[in-house]
Amino acid sequence: MTANTRHMETQKIERKVTKIGNSLGLTLPQEFYTTLNIKQGDVVSLEINEENEQIVIKKSKKISMPEGLNPKFLESLNRTINKFDGAFKDLVNR
Structure with missing residues (x-):
């Protein structure tokens, strides 16, 4: 391990699920x-x-959007990926 490499051991903590607005949530330690x-x-x-x-x-x-790419196209692509996410995962597992 080099001097610049940080090694963090796996840490296990327990947190209580709480209500945040109309949702359930949990907080993580700083x-x-x-x-x-x-x-x-x-x-x-x-x-x-x-x-x-x-x-x-x-x-x-963080990824920057390629020059000339229409943001509406990216939004449409993300909706399509989310809609068919299960099917894509099933194809991977074949």
């Missing part, structure tokens, strides 16, 4: 945000593994 350099307004992705009953939270990488 250490999690600091370790991953997550700040207010950053985007994270959530992956659900039903088989293992796990939720994985990852910091999303």
